Amino acid sequence: xxxxxxxxxxxxxxxxxxxxxxxxxxxxxxxxxxxxxxxxxxxxxxxxxxxxxxxxxxxxxxxxxxxxxxxxxxxxxxxxxxxxxxxxxxxxxxxxxxxxxxxxxxxxxxxxxxxxxxxxxxxxxxxxxxxxxxxxxxxxxxxxxxxxxxxxxxxxxxxxxxxxxxxxxxxxxxxxxxxxxxxxxxxxxxxxxxxxxxxxxxxxxxxxxxxxxxxxxxxxxxxxxxxxxxxxxxxxxxxxxxxxxxxxxxxxxxxxxxxxxxxxxxxxxxxxxxxxxxxxxxxxxxx
Amino acid sequence: xxxxxxxxxxxxxxxxxxxxxxxxxxxxxxxxxxxxxxxxxxxxxxxxxxxxxxxxxxxxxxxxxxxxxxxxxxxxxxxxxxxxxxxxxxxxxxxxxxxxxxxxxxxxxxxxxxxxxxxxxxxxxxxxxxxxxxxxxxxxxxxxxxxxxxxxxxxxxxxxxxxxxxxxxxxxxxxxxxxxxxxxxxxxxxxxxxxxxxxxxxxxxxxxxxxxxxxxxxxxxxxxxxxxxxxxxxxxxxxxxxxxxxxxxxxx
Ligand SMILES: Nc1ncnc2c1ncn2[C@@H]1O[C@H](COP(=O)(O)OP(=O)(O)OP(=O)(O)O)[C@@H](O)[C@H]1O
Ligand SMILES: [Mg+2]
Numbered sequence: 001x002x003x004x005x006x007x008x009x010x011x012x013x014x015x016x017x018x019x020x021x022x023x024x025x026x027x028x029x030x031x032x033x034x035x036x037x038x039x040x041x042x043x044x045x046x047x048x049x050x051x052x053x054x055x056x057x058x059x060x061x062x063x064x065x066x067x068x069x070x071x072x073x074x075x076x077x078x079x080x081x082x083x084x085x086x087x088x089x090x091x092x093x094x095x096x097x098x099x100x101x102x103x104x105x106x107x108x109x110x111x112x113x114x115x116x117x118x119x120x121x122x123x124x125x126x127x128x129x130x131x132x133x134x135x136x137x138x139x140x141x142x143x144x145x146x147x148x149x150x151x152x153x154x155x156x157x158x159x160x161x162x163x164x165x166x167x168x169x170x171x172x173x174x175x176x177x178x179x180x181x182x183x184x185x186x187x188x189x190x191x192x193x194x195x196x197x198x199x200x201x202x203x204x205x206x207x208x209x210x211x212x213x214x215x216x217x218x219x220x221x222x223x224x225x226x227x228x229x230x231x232x233x234x235x236x237x238x239x240x241x242x243x244x245x246x247x248x249x250x251x252x253x254x255x256x257x258x259x260x261x262x263x264x265x266x267x268x269x270x271x272x273x274x275x276x277x278x279x280x281x282x283x284x285x286x287x
Numbered sequence: 288x289x290x291x292x293x294x295x296x297x298x299x300x301x302x303x304x305x306x307x308x309x310x311x312x313x314x315x316x317x318x319x320x321x322x323x324x325x326x327x328x329x330x331x332x333x334x335x336x337x338x339x340x341x342x343x344x345x346x347x348x349x350x351x352x353x354x355x356x357x358x359x360x361x362x363x364x365x366x367x368x369x370x371x372x373x374x375x376x377x378x379x380x381x382x383x384x385x386x387x388x389x390x391x392x393x394x395x396x397x398x399x400x401x402x403x404x405x406x407x408x409x410x411x412x413x414x415x416x417x418x419x420x421x422x423x424x425x426x427x428x429x430x431x432x433x434x435x436x437x438x439x440x441x442x443x444x445x446x447x448x449x450x451x452x453x454x455x456x457x458x459x460x461x462x463x464x465x466x467x468x469x470x471x472x473x474x475x476x477x478x479x480x481x482x483x484x485x486x487x488x489x490x491x492x493x494x495x496x497x498x499x500x501x502x503x504x505x506x507x508x509x510x511x512x513x514x515x516x517x518x519x520x521x522x523x524x525x526x527x528x529x530x531x532x533x534x535x536x537x538x539x
Binding site for chain 1: 338339340360361362363364365369370372376377378379380381385388389390392393395396400401402403404405406407431433449453
């Protein structure tokens, strides 16, 4: 694999992890616009433990992820009392605050950034992203995923049926934060350098865009969205300097035509039905 | 024997307008009861107070001997009470079967159940049970459809079947026959009789008096949030107050 291709795929792997971190709460109807902040917690925590306490990476990365998740849990409990635009603004501010704290924290280099000792290669990053995808696929097969949709669809009825709406929302938010921290920790060890400026609003907003583009109705949406956003600009690289503008226009038109995103339940269902119809036709022919 | 549902002195206002006034009645176990009254009488509000959508202003609500008046709405289904909705409240992006699975939640509320990858097993017992419940109402053909696009009569029945899956001993049904054609209404009646045969107590809000007459032993009549009569339908029908309340309405 060429160095260029590997580099692009590594970026894709990080974007996929970030996308699922946004997807989890969004599937329950909660927009987290501060995902970069949780990535920063994972990145800095894991870097700090390996640098200052000589922890092995394989122990520091899960702890970084858990710390991000714990922060998500503690902050999610009060923040998820707000809804809609207020929740978006609260999480937006939260992301800013977290990144500002790291920017001013001298023990981790402050504005100068923080070099990280242990290195994880591309294969490690791919494995991490694959692990996140497998975990998400697993969850999508459980009642947890069912309740995410139920809570988003009709929280009043979900509550009357005995589902803990707040519990599901906080769990999705905290788990998303843990996934973000996991990705952030790998980011720190792959690039061997973290700086607070990287974990900015644009990163959070772009990630939300991938997810909305891919669609939140199915577990495949974030993967497809992240792949499209990472790879399409690369494929257009050969063309002119207008590629970003063209890309942006395409996104606007696409979202206007298909606001539910690229991958939807009806799309998957339609494909499945076509397959079974095909099978039925084949067996009736045989008979 | 404790009543399935006991309501004492229930009162509720919305923005100063009294929707329910000092309402008391009981639904004894096994006695199919109808809650009737003109439009806006407060029937749905009673269901909303009992299920906990709104808090009460005054009064007590007891389900199977448990005082639920101040219990969080989420916990009430655990006391054995479930409901359907007049305006059909299904989760539109889920399939019929998935709506049924949400209905089973209260009986499968452990962390283990939450994280069981049941979708990997085509014949997982949750799905089998949900399909059987749908089959009892002749709805199994719709199991894998997304709810949003289904015909009204089908969604109405699905909303009811979901309520039955909580394993409740008391079902509150808000206008289950509204909008159904005659054959659907007959099927609904047979279904309710099956539920009654299983020992489930029904509290039914319904405008169709033929339907009420065919399944209910006791009738509570509401008007402007107050109980104006109670008893068997044949008696209640003769009541002067009831006749006045229904003037202009063809049914009573
Ligand atoms: N959430 C609410 N906010 C304000 N007023 C309400 C609310 N819910 C009910 N009401 C009022 O309470 C009264 C009773 O309404 P309710 O829906 O209980 O009547 P109903 O007997 O179910 O009528 P219908 O036969 O039309 O379904 C009405 O005047 C209604 O406008
Ligand atoms: Mg009503």
